[in-house]
Amino acid sequence: MKGMLYKDLINLKQQRKSWLLIIALYAFISVMQNNMQFSFSMVAVLSVLVPISLCSYDERCGWDKYVLTMPLNRVEVVLAKYLFCFASLAVLLLLPVALAWYLGTGLAELCVTVAVNLLMCMLLQGVLLVSLFKFGTEKASAVVFIPIAVVFLGVRLLQRFSTIDVYGGLQYVLSAKWLGWAAAAAAIACYALTFFLSCRIYANKEF
Amino acid sequence: MSNALEIKELTKHFSGFTLDRLSLTLPSGCVMGFIGENGAGKSTTIKLILGLLKKDGGEISVLGSTLSEGGKELRERIGVVMDECNFPEMMTLRNIGKMMQKCYRTWDAGKFARYQREFDLPQEKMVKEFSRGMKMKLSIAAALSHDSRLLILDEPTSGLDPVVRDEILDIFLDFIQDENHSIFLSSHIISDLEKICDYIALLHRGRLVFSEEKNELLERYVILKGGAAQLQGLDPRAVVGVRENSFGVEALARRELAPAGLVQEPASLEDIMLYHIKSERHGIGTERGV
Known part of the structure; x- marks a missing residue:
């Protein structure tokens, strides 16, 4: 499994200039606008781009088939992908945390924000990884935008046709003290669920 | 003499194609050429042997055990070369060596370095910059640099010029000098098979036409x-x-x-x-x- 992690790291390193450019751009805009949430949205974007990019490399050279001829079992292949993607997510989160600290955000608020964003990114990444193992890069890239579109459209519709104050509600929930722990627990549970689902899909996948 | 590969009544159904009760045996220390027209089922058979496809019926025994029984130990002893080089394009030989060392317990870095020199493969170039011949040599070098007893090769010489093909065949002949080593080789290039094979199996539309000693x-x-x-x-x-x-x-x-x-x-x-x-x-x- 270490070999798989090493391979993904090398693949990702080849695009380091593009990644750094995206990160720098988000950091710059966040500081200019004094908007911590904007830098968190970068993490969401990259948490999707990293798995797509890695799986796309694997598919293009036929690595996804070749790896199964090596002394690795299928669960290890899935686990390696999850570990790498989660590690990249954790590293990426350091930037908005540093920016938030720089912008003077309070610790309690920061913890809640990190937890909520982590939950969303893990949920997004988990759904994406399941789709990638099930459908491959091309279809999965489309599939992952379905939940995003549903949430976005749902919020828009609620705002337009009802008196429910979505953002006010979110703000209330975010201010609740228990939310950090609940979000972290939910994130781990969702991620674990998608991992088991991915293992199940990959165990039956034919090449 | 034990068998490197034993296939009995192997069956796989697809829509429009069936690999139909394929049976063949490759004794240890021998080379079997697996031939047939495009779509005959050669790659399907190889994928079934390697566990990339799930069989609908029959039995496959590799080096005396099934893939599930043999587990990782068995995988260490199978060298695989597909029709394309499957290493990530952004990697150099150094990267590939490091990665394979982490994947194979029996990886022999010295052997891999020796093959690199023998095949004249550039250390610092990325795989994407390699010619097709160099890519195939790299795949073969990797397949030979762990404790491979059985090489499973799917069209390893297709698209290569005669000089490179001849070099590659020499490598296979060298590998087979050890009587515990065997090769299962699918190819369209019959002249290559004529040079190195002991057995020939012909597949046509998913059915075995014959599997016999070449000289016979x-x-x-x-x-x-x-x-x-x-x-x-x-x-x-x-x-x-x-x-x-x-x-x-x-x-x-x-x-x-x-x-x-x-x-x-x-x-x-x-x-x-x-x-x-x-x-x-x-x-x-x-x-x-x-």
Whole structure:
């Protein structure tokens, strides 16, 4: 499994200039606008781009088939992908945390924000990884935008046709003290669920 | 003598294609050439052997055990070369060496370095900058740099020039000097197989036509040449296939049943394959202008 992690790291390193450019751009805009949430949205974007990019490399050279001829079992292949993607997510989160600290955000608020964003990114990444193992890069890239579109459209519709104050509600929930722990627990549970689902899909996948 | 590969009644159904009860045996220390036209089921068979596809029926034993029984230990002893180089394009040989060392317990870095020098592979170039010949050599170097006892090769020489192909065949011949080593090789290039194989298995439309020792096969068949009238009187049991062209009629026939008086020429593996496939397609051995 270490070999798989090493391979993904090398693949990702080849695009380091593009990644750094995206990160720098988000950091710059966040500081200019004094908007911590904007830098968190970068993490969401990259948490999707990293798995797509890695799986796309694997598919293009036929690595996804070749790896199964090596002394690795299928669960290890899935686990390696999850570990790498989660590690990249954790590293990426350091930037908005540093920016938030720089912008003077309070610790309690920061913890809640990190937890909520982590939950969303893990949920997004988990759904994406399941789709990638099930459908491959091309279809999965489309599939992952379905939940995003549903949430976005749902919020828009609620705002337009009802008196429910979505953002006010979110703000209330975010201010609740228990939310950090609940979000972290939910994130781990969702991620674990998608991992088991991915293992199940990959165990039956034919090449 | 133990068997490196044993396949019994292997079956796999797809929509529009069935690999139908394939049985074949590759004894240890031997090279088997696996031939057949495009879509005959060669790659399907290799994928089934490697566990990339799930079989619908039958049994596969590799180096004495099934893939699930053998687990990682067995995978250490199988070297695989697909028809394309499957290493990430952004990697250099150094990266690949490091990665493989982390994947294979029996990885031999010294051996890999030796093959790199022998094959003249550039250390610092990325795989994407390699020529097709270099990519195949890299795949072969990787397959030989762990404790491989059985090489499974899917069209390893396709698209390569004769010089590189010859070099690669020499490597295989060198590998097979150890009597515990075996090679299962699928290829369209029959001349390559003629050079190195001990056994030939012919697959046609998902069914095994024959799996036999190459020398016996070449000994068994003969090409008969003559006029249409001369060949018409042949014993039907003797004839595998007939083809007619502007110079006369040729037939692939069983040597022991071939009548004297007709011009006889040795049959090549390509002749044997073509006549068998054409005769299977048409039910009997009559084919014009093959």
